[in-house]
Amino acid sequence: MSDASLNTASPVSRAQEGEAGFGDFFALLKPRVMTLVVFTALVGLLAAPVGVHPVIGFAAILFIAVGGGAAGALNMWWESDIDALMKRTQKRPIPAGKVTRDEAFAFGITLAVMSVVMLWLATNALAAGILAFTIFFYVVIYTIGLKRWTPQNIVIGGAAGAFPPMIGWAAATGTVSLESVLMFALIFMWTPPHFWALALFMRGDYDTAGVPMLTVTHGRRATRVHILVYTVLLAALAIGAGFTGIGGPVYLAVAVVFNALFLRDAIAIWRRDEDQAEADNYRVEKRAFKLSLWYLFAHFTAILAEAALGGFGLGGWS
């Protein structure tokens, strides 16, 4: 074989292996999850009683999003073995052969360190510290440590997703307060019923991968009970938050309507058995999952609305 043939063969073979494009690295950041991170962090930042320069605010949200994306990339690095087994995740960059595990690890670690340092420089050490803890919690505690060992994985993983509004609040105020803890608690309590509703009608994937989802380890009846219990606790928390600093008449009205709807669906899920659910192709479970997406969006939009009205002396209960 000549040198010339070697030179021409090399790029072709690498292309067949799938050298990553820009979009493949972007996909490692889990852009869909990032939208939730950006939105809730933005609400935390804007609901805070301290104003932030627009450029600093933009930088803070960007670095929180990058930090969340870095955690996503490190999650894909660790989970590439089970991602290859599940239909939902088979097209991710690593199982698809577009990005190697080493590349994903280097990409994730670099962005994680950079996002924390830049958030510190842009805002303060507390916000950067919570971001660093969030990345550590999601990657080490949840992904590497507990996800494959406990059926409570969704509850634990939900905590990582609940930190962004607290980081946004800390970026503006430099503190952690009752309001930011309530925003954390709202997402934390919302995550289990949201995911378990999905797990009820997305059957099979987690069994194949050997991830101990509640539906598999404790059965579907227990999952239905868990959804109801968490939804009741969530409703009490969400409505109670309406009487605190982040609440007000607008928030309370939204919370009452959405919690009534979510509770109605949770009760319906609890009362059904598998035969009934299969008979109508999981209509109620799918409806509850869709509603849960609107639920979180509505609550955080209402918190934002109360903060915006506060600028005109109208927000909250004062």
Added chain:
Amino acid sequence: MSFREEHELHKRRFGRNLGLGLVLAGFVALVFGMTIAKVSDDGFAVPKIEQGEN
């Protein structure tokens, strides 16, 4: 001298390099913007250097 035929791989590499270039340019602009915002802040003050300090 002949030019090699462009492979799909080259287009992908160009896209990746262009994307990275734009991200870096955006990052530079953001750091510049943050600097302006910080020095324009009312609370901003140049740290005093005490006499005798190295």
